[in-house]
Amino acid sequence: MAEGDFHPIRRPPAVILAGGRSSRMGSPKAGLVLAGKPMLTRVVERLRAQVSDLAINLNDPSVATPSDLTVVPDTIPSFIGPLAGVLAAMRHTAKVSPAASHVLTAPIDTPFFPTTLASSLEGALTSKDEIAVAWSGGEMHPLFALWPIAIADDLDAWIRTDSKRRVRAFIARHPSVAVEFPSIPTKAGPLDPFFNINTPEQLQQAEAWLQCLEDREP
Numbered sequence: 021m022a023e024g025d026f027h028p029i030r031r032p033p034a035v036i037l038a039g040g041r042s043s044r045m046g047s048p049k050a051g052l053v054l055a056g057k058p059m060l061t062r063v064v065e066r067l068r069a070q071v072s073d074l075a076i077n078l079n080d081p082s083v084a085t086p087s088d089l090t091v092v093p094d095t096i097p098s099f100i101g102p103l104a105g106v107l108a109a110m111r112h113t114a115k116v117s118p119a120a121s122h123v124l125t126a127p128i129d130t131p132f133f134p135t136t137l138a139s140s141l142e143g144a145l146t147s148k149d150e151i152a153v154a155w156s157g158g159e160m161h162p163l164f165a166l167w168p169i170a171i172a173d174d175l176d177a178w179i180r181t182d183s184k185r186r187v188r189a190f191i192a193r194h195p196s197v198a199v200e201f202p203s204i205p206t207k208a209g210p211l212d213p214f215f216n217i218n219t220p221e222q223l224q225q226a227e228a229w230l231q232c233l234e235d236r237e238p
């Protein structure tokens with residue numbers, strides 16, 4: 021296929037990344053409740069309308085998940101970092117959506133990510149080999165990305181040989197395109213749509229941001 025002929029499918033399959041230890045939070049992030057509503061519900065609701073298929077990468081069987089959400093554990097020994105979740109997402113997608121060129125990933129700990137995430141990332145792709153990665157405020161958010169399924173074997177081999185397993189270093193091995201997302205205006209100032217929650221204090225900050233967002237509704 022010539023580069024100019026590449027037309028990604030409009031709604032990609034997606035996998036929520038929740039396979040980490042949540043050590044700073046002290047409890048699984050997928051089980052957190054933000055302002056009375058489970059984080060998992062918030063992320064699922066935000067993603068569902070954007071994607072063709074949705075699963076969750078999770079290694080903790082004690083976390084409750086909706087019955088219609090497929091749980092995908094890591095395919096390599098657990099807790100080697102987020103790229104294990106990306107690999108599990110690629111392997112799962114190759115099975116359930118064999119026609120898809122890419123899989124979208126979004127981490128569980130980021131409740132305000134853009135509702136145009138999938139379409140904006142897809143719109144930026146110019147080839148089936150590219151990774152499309154979200155940015156905001158000049159900062160890369162490498163786990164909000166569309167990953168070509170075809171690089172799964174390269175990722176698998178790279179994870180097993182590169183001791184640092186940095187997401188940015190893996191992205192640098194492949195062609196990629198950056199997609200900048202604007203901040204969200206609120207009364208309290210601009211909110212980074214990729215504000216993420218790693219600690220109990222950040223969970224409280226997220227509640228405050230949520231209040232600011234609700235205050236701006238007409």
Ligand SMILES: Nc1nc2c(ncn2[C@@H]2O[C@H](COP(=O)(O)OP(=O)(O)OP(=O)(O)O)[C@@H](O)[C@H]2O)c(=O)[nH]1
Binds near residue numbers: 043045103106
């Ligand atoms: N599958 C998988 N996902 C991971 C792993 N480590 C982190 N992640 C995921 O990567 C994203 C960013 O995770 P971090 O904040 O770095 O790690 P965390 O486990 O959530 O939290 P900390 O233990 O406090 O660092 C989250 O979506 C995690 O679920 C891992 O070893 N395996």
